[in-house]
Amino acid sequence: MAVTTQPLNGGFRRLLSWGTGVGIQPAGPDLHVVVSRLRPSGASVAGATRIANFAERPSTEWGAELTTFLRKHGAAHVGAVLLLPRGSVTVRPVPMAGVADADLASAVLFQVDALHPYDETDAVFSWARLTGTDNVLVGIAQASAVAAYSARFAEAGVKLASVSYSAAAFHTAARLYRTPPAEGFLATAASADAHGEASWELYGESPSRPVFTSGFDSTERMLAMARADLRLPADAELLGIERLMPAPVSAPEGFELRAAALPYAASLVSAAPRLALQANLLPEAQRASGSTWMYAPTAVLGALLVIAGGLLAAQDSYQDRLYLKRLNTEIASLEKQAQRAQKLDADAADMRKKVEMLDGFRRRSTADAEALREITALVPPPAWVSNLTMSRTTVNMNGESDQAAGLVETLDKSPLFANTALGQVSGQNFSLRMGREGAGTGEVEAPKTEAQK
Numbered sequence: 001m002a003v004t005t006q007p008l009n010g011g012f013r014r015l016l017s018w019g020t021g022v023g024i025q026p027a028g029p030d031l032h033v034v035v036s037r038l039r040p041s042g043a044s045v046a047g048a049t050r051i052a053n054f055a056e057r058p059s060t061e062w063g064a065e066l067t068t069f070l071r072k073h074g075a076a077h078v079g080a081v082l083l084l085p086r087g088s089v090t091v092r093p094v095p096m097a098g099v100a101d102a103d104l105a106s107a108v109l110f111q112v113d114a115l116h117p118y119d120e121t122d123a124v125f126s127w128a129r130l131t132g133t134d135n136v137l138v139g140i141a142q143a144s145a146v147a148a149y150s151a152r153f154a155e156a157g158v159k160l161a162s163v164s165y166s167a168a169a170f171h172t173a174a175r176l177y178r179t180p181p182a183e184g185f186l187a188t189a190a191s192a193d194a195h196g197e198a199s200w201e202l203y204g205e206s207p208s209r210p211v212f213t214s215g216f217d218s219t220e221r222m223l224a225m226a227r228a229d230l231r232l233p234a235d236a237e238l239l240g241i242e243r244l245m246p247a248p249v250s251a252p253e254g255f256e257l258r259a260a261a262l263p264y265a266a267s268l269v270s271a272a273p274r275l276a277l278q279a280n281l282l283p284e285a286q287r288a289s290g291s292t293w294m295y296a297p298t299a300v301l302g303a304l305l306v307i308a309g310g311l312l313a314a315q316d317s318y319q320d321r322l323y324l325k326r327l328n329t330e331i332a333s334l335e336k337q338a339q340r341a342q343k344l345d346a347d348a349a350d351m352r353k354k355v356e357m358l359d360g361f362r363r364r365s366t367a368d369a370e371a372l373r374e375i376t377a378l379v380p381p382p383a384w385v386s387n388l389t390m391s392r393t394t395v396n397m398n399g400e401s402d403q404a405a406g407l408v409e410t411l412d413k414s415p416l417f418a419n420t421a422l423g424q425v426s427g428q429n430f431s432l433r434m435g436r437e438g439a440g441t442g443e444v445e446a447p448k449t450e451a452q453k
Contacts, residue, residue: 004302005173008411017039017275018272019271020038020074020270021036021038021073021078021267021268021269021271022035022080022267023081023083023169023263023270024081024083024266025191025266026054026083026084027191028084029053029054030052030053030054031062031066032048032262032263032266033050033263034047035070036267036271037215042177042246042248042249043177043246043268044251044262045250045251045252045267046073046252046256048260048263051066052223059156059383060150062156063156063157064157064234067157067158078256079161079162079270079288080161080286081162081163081169081269082149082164083169083262083263084141085191085214085324086162086166086191088142088145088282089165089166090118090141091167091211092347093135093209095140095209096108096129103111103448105369106182108125108127118140123140124141124142124143125139125141125281126279127279128277128358137171137277139164139167139168140292141165141277146283150377159288160282161282161287162271162281162412164266165279166213166239166262167213168279169262169266169268170203170265171211171341172275172277173246173264173265174244174245174247175275176245177246182207184207184236185204185205185236185237185239186223186240187203187237187241188216188238190241190258190261191204199215199216200217200218201213201215202214202215202222202223202226204226205230212226212229212230219337224310228268234400240258241261242261245261245265261380288333325383360440365440367416367439368390375395375397382402383407384401384403386399387399390436392441392442393436394433394434396431396432396433397431397432398429398430398431399429400428400430402428404425405422405425407422408421415428416435416436417437418434419435
């Protein structure tokens with residue numbers, strides 16, 4: 001026997017409605033298969049098919065057909081939910097008022113033997129707390145029947161995540177995106193018997209009976225009994241179960257929700273196992289993992305938590321960057337002032353050079369006058385100078401003297417002249433060339449303009 005845990009009841013049902021699911025319903029000799037996708041915005045049917053005569057065909061043959069269909073719709077990795085035929089499962093809502101959650105498993109185990117007609121050595125059951133009530137939903141089936149289905153699907157290479165029953169699937173599907181009518185309801189779903197003949201199931205809920213499920217032979221007497229059991233008015237409307245489940249926002253052409261209500265409900269359970277009643281009769285060791293999309297909401301919430309933690313950790317760094325930005329703004333402002341100061345310094349340096357140049361020009365006149373005075377003193381009469389040319393660096397002069405050679409030595413001794421050289425001498429006529437020294441001589445460099453710099 002197997003006992004399952006309670007379903008998840010959270011406030012993020014729409015966010016957790018995310019995943020791909022595969023629902024399978026044996027209908028006589030055939031299998032009805034639906035692939036659905038859940039998103040917070042709604043459910044859609046990706047594909048639906050019928051595997052004909054699976055009961056008589058080799059498992060590998062129909063398994064290959066089913067695997068090809070699942071792979072086509074991107075659901076080959078998904079663990080499917082198989083709904084047992086209604087007659088193969090005993091479903092009972094069991095009141096557990098006053099029983100603590102920790103004691104529920106023991107309480108259910110104590111009562112389960114009195115709830116089914118099977119040999120206790122060949123019975124497997126599951127239970128789940130019905131949200132908002134003091135009841136648990138117990139489903140019981142023959143272990144040999146569950147094992148036979150599990151073995152056939154394993155041979156076919158098709159993953160099964162759950163072997164469940166219609167009442168649990170309808171209960172889950174009716175609550176994915178909305179709340180069922182609080183005053184209660186009675187609905188019917190199309191099915192098929194072991195021979196493939198059309199049959200019907202009744203499913204209902206009411207304040208006095210949280211879950212009602214039964215086979216249905218379309219007689220008014222059975223409807224009256226069902227309404228009475230649910231404490232519904234005698235004229236309460238018999239709904240189609242498809243009106244209580246989320247209508248697909250998209251579906252393949254020709255898909256009829258009323259005819260495919262059972263496998264569609266199973267596919268919704270497969271797509272959102274965390275929101276479903278944990279009505280799984282398959283032994284835990286044989287369960288395949290479901291769609292990886294079921295972990296998407298958890299991953300999103302985890303990512304948001306990491307981001308929030310990162311933002312808190314980065315707060316100090318952000319403050320530092322903000323302070324650094326303000327500091328760089330002040331530095332940029334001060335750099336402009338520094339550049340203006342540097343320009344003023346450069347302008348002052350240029351002005352000093354210009355002043356120095358003007359001073360140099362003034363010293364030239366003084367140096368020229370001293371040079372003339374020195375030549376006048378060093379060339380004594382009767383010698384005389386007939387022609388004198390003076391530049392900033394040299395002096396060329398012509399004259400007459402009977403002692404021209406002695407003038408060279410005399411002029412070289414002067415601090416104003418150097419390197420005196422005697423040129424042509426013809427009788428008393430002579431020519432001399434000498435360099436100038438002292439302040440006011442030499443070339444004066446003109447200041448450079450900004451363009452020359």
